Amino acid sequence: MSAVVAELAAVSPQAARAPARVALLGTGTVGRAVLERLASWSGTPLGARLSLVYAANSRHALGGRFGLLPEGVADLLQHEGQPGRLSAVEAVLQGGYGPRLVVDATASEDVAAHHARWLSQGIHVVTACKLGQGTSLARWQAIRAACAEGGTCYGDSATVGAGLPLIRSIRELRAGGDRIHAIAGVLSGSLAWLFNHYDGLRAFSGFVREAREAGYTEPDPRDDLSGEDVRRKIVILARAAGVELESHDVDVSSLVPAALAQLPKADVDAALPQLDQPLRDHFAVAYRNGEKLRFIARLENGKVRVGLESLPGDHPLAGGAGTDNRVAIWSDRYSRQPLVIQGPGAGAEVTAAGLLDDVLRILG
Ligand SMILES: NC(=O)C1=CN([C@@H]2O[C@H](COP(=O)(O)OP(=O)(O)OC[C@H]3O[C@@H](n4cnc5c(N)ncnc54)[C@H](O)[C@@H]3O)[C@@H](O)[C@H]2O)C=CC1
Numbered sequence: 001m002s003a004v005v006a007e008l009a010a011v012s013p014q015a016a017r018a019p020a021r022v023a024l025l026g027t028g029t030v031g032r033a034v035l036e037r038l039a040s041w042s043g044t045p046l047g048a049r050l051s052l053v054y055a056a057n058s059r060h061a062l063g064g065r066f067g068l069l070p071e072g073v074a075d076l077l078q079h080e081g082q083p084g085r086l087s088a089v090e091a092v093l094q095g096g097y098g099p100r101l102v103v104d105a106t107a108s109e110d111v112a113a114h115h116a117r118w119l120s121q122g123i124h125v126v127t128a129c130k131l132g133q134g135t136s137l138a139r140w141q142a143i144r145a146a147c148a149e150g151g152t153c154y155g156d157s158a159t160v161g162a163g164l165p166l167i168r169s170i171r172e173l174r175a176g177g178d179r180i181h182a183i184a185g186v187l188s189g190s191l192a193w194l195f196n197h198y199d200g201l202r203a204f205s206g207f208v209r210e211a212r213e214a215g216y217t218e219p220d221p222r223d224d225l226s227g228e229d230v231r232r233k234i235v236i237l238a239r240a241a242g243v244e245l246e247s248h249d250v251d252v253s254s255l256v257p258a259a260l261a262q263l264p265k266a267d268v269d270a271a272l273p274q275l276d277q278p279l280r281d282h283f284a285v286a287y288r289n290g291e292k293l294r295f296i297a298r299l300e301n302g303k304v305r306v307g308l309e310s311l312p313g314d315h316p317l318a319g320g321a322g323t324d325n326r327v328a329i330w331s332d333r334y335s336r337q338p339l340v341i342q343g344p345g346a347g348a349e350v351t352a353a354g355l356l357d358d359v360l361r362i363l364g
């Protein structure tokens with residue numbers, strides 16, 4: 001039982017049994033999968049623990065004091081949703097006894113900027129978005145301080161590895177007295193998928209479009225290809241490991257040519273072929289050396305770098321398939337051979353499951 005639920009139980013057993021009141025922000029690739037998973041819990045003990053009282057995307061919002069049926073939310077949002085304001089979230093979560101939670105399935109800076117405020121007001125936050133903990137050190141510190149102030153939890157498992165037990169393992173090693181010496185690995189599911197499929201023959205841009213259609217990339221695929229998404233993830237892992245660095249301390253080598261980086265989002269798709277020749281060249285060199293291309297993040301001696309590497313086929317970080325993330329962690333107890341964690345690192349279903357696992361962990 002979490003501290004918050006234990007406190008509620010002490011005040012009123014009715015309060016402790018009340019379902020948690022949940023607001024879901026974002027009904028895109030990940031948000032839709034959250035709704036599907038919630039719908040699959042309907043009529044089960046898991047379903048009885050949560051009541052979805054608010055859902056919103058960037059255009060519409062929908063509140064239901066007595067709970068919304070997850071299976072009907074997408075339709076209702078489109079036909080009956082009203083323009084939403086983030087300030088409405090606190091009001092809609094008020095009332096009733098259950099713990100209050102926001103699930104952030106957006107990639108929105110505005111939403112991330114609200115995390116600390118909600119946490120300090122007693123609202124737990126569970127997020128797939130890395131803009132809360134993976135950007136400025138000041139915001140990361142504010143989130144930690146707000147958790148302490150509000151007696152709340154920040155569920156961040158889905159921010160790195162789409163819910164793989166990465167952040168948790170690092171925290172548990174440290175809680176057991178270990179120091180983290182180094183972390184290295186593939187942290188991008190979309191880039192893993194791209195380099196597991198790219199054959200140097202077909203256009204790289206075609207693979208990028210496939211990865212986007214499959215829901216592996218960020219809403220703007222340049223966030224993956226530029227290494228920005230990986231920057232945020234390694235920053236989150238580094239801070240969890242006790243290295244409190246700033247985002248700009250990370251040395252990132254982007255795959256995005258300058259001309260493509262400057263385009264408005266609407267023009268990106270047509271310009272993706274700008275990636276093709278540089279990637280063909282990288283691939284040709286790696287192929288001649290019998291090596292594989294992998295997009296790697298490394299934290300070593302307090303320094304962090306992110307970029308494309310050409311690795312021997314039998315290198316420990318060259319393995320994996322599909323969207324697999326593969327991360328090696330060296331610590332006091334894993335000093336010769338690292339702890340290696342591998343598994344799908346992108347995709348709607350695994351990410352939604354990671355988010356809802358965090359929700360259940362918080363409810364205890
Ligand atoms: N797709 C994946 O495999 C994974 C994604 N993530 C993260 O999950 C988040 C969502 O990703 P996707 O679902 O792929 O993106 P998406 O673009 O498909 O969906 C984003 C949703 O957020 C909504 N939104 C934007 N601003 C909002 C606001 N102010 N209030 C309410 N809703 C708002 C949009 O309308 C849309 O419904 C991102 O932060 C991403 O980094 C994390 C792990 C894996």
Ligand SMILES: N[C@@H](CC=O)C(=O)O
Nearest residue numbers: 188189190217218346
């Ligand atoms: N775009 C991200 C999705 C998960 O965070 C990735 O490719 O890993």
